Amino acid sequence: MSHLRLYTLIASLALLLSACSGRAATEPEMIASFPVQHGTAPQPINPPPPAQFVYDASLELEVRDLERAAGRAVDLAYQYSGYLVSSNSWHSGDDQFTRLVLAVPAANFDSAYNALSRLGDVLNQHIAGSWVSSYPGDGWDVYSEITLLLDDPGAARPILFGGWRPLATLESAWSFFVTIFGFLADVIIWLVVVAGPFLLLAWLLRLALKRLRRTP
Numbered sequence: 001m002s003h004l005r006l007y008t009l010i011a012s013l014a015l016l017l018s019a020c021s022g023r024a025a026t027e028p029e030m031i032a033s034f035p036v037q038h039g040t041a042p043q044p045i046n047p048p049p050p051a052q053f054v055y056d057a058s059l060e061l062e063v064r065d066l067e068r069a070a071g072r073a074v075d076l077a078y079q080y081s082g083y084l085v086s087s088n089s090w091h092s093g094d095d096q097f098t099r100l101v102l103a104v105p106a107a108n109f110d111s112a113y114n115a116l117s118r119l120g121d122v123l124n125q126h127i128a129g130s131w132v133s134s135y136p137g138d139g140w141d142v143y144s145e146i147t148l149l150l151d152d153p154g155a156a157r158p159i160l161f162g163g164w165r166p167l168a169t170l171e172s173a174w175s176f177f178v179t180i181f182g183f184l185a186d187v188i189i190w191l192v193v194v195a196g197p198f199l200l201l202a203w204l205l206r207l208a209l210k211r212l213r214r215t216p
Contacts, residue, residue, distance in 0.1 A: 051131040054106045057113055058147040061120035066152035069119050070098050073148055077102040080112040085145065100148040106132075109144040116148055123151065 063069040066089075074084050082104030089098040104112045117125070132142050 051133050052106060052142050053129050054132045054142055054144055055109050055127055055129045056145045057109075057125065057127045058149070059113070059116060059122070060124040060149040060151065061117070062123055062151045062153065063120035064152065066096055066098055066150055069150050069152075070100060072119055073100055073102065073116055073150070076112060076115050077104060077146075080104045080108040080115075082108070082112065082143070094153065096152045098150045100150070102146045102148060103143040104146065106142045106144045109146075113146060116146060120150070124149075 061069070070087070077084060082102055085101040085103050087098065087100045089096065091097075102112075102116075113127075
């Protein structure tokens with residue numbers, strides 16, 4: 001009888017130990033923990049500034065009146081909220097040159113550049129761009145620089161009383177004559193090519209009708 005009780009006690013202890021070990025195996029065990037962050041993520045102390053793509057240009061023009069073209073260029077810079085940075089003039093043989101460095105807001109670059117290019121005949125041009133840092137609302141505008149080179153090949157020709165330049169006047173008159181003559185030549189060519197075949201056909205029909213009338 002005592003042996004039976006001993007076996008019963010051992011069996012009960014075994015069942016109790018197996019139940020405890022099974023429950024411990026199914027429950028997860030925390031290895032490490034990290035603090036929980038609430039709210040938005042922290043922002044960098046010095047964020048990168050915004051950037052704007054800014055164009056700079058150099059433009060070479062041939063003009064007929066150097067002083068007038070230079071003055072008009074400065075006026076255009078002021079018109080587009082810019083200003084004159086520097087200017088200098090020099091002679092090379094019979095030609096006179098003036099270089100103007102103009103600054104205009106980057107937002108007005110296209111309009112100012114197109115207006116300046118109409119002051120004369122474009123000989124050379126170059127446009128380059130780069131990223132420039134800018135802070136919105138800081139009161140400073142980003143500017144583009146336009147280097148304008150003006151060339152007057154007739155500046156060294158003789159000037160008579162009243163600022164009269166006979167050679168320049170002769171060249172202007174000749175250019176006007178060539179323009180008018182070229183226009184008239186174009187009109188004649190168009191008439192010959194377009195209306196010529198119809199006129200020839202009408203003449204042939206008229207000639208055929210005359211011959212038919214003469215025949216008895």
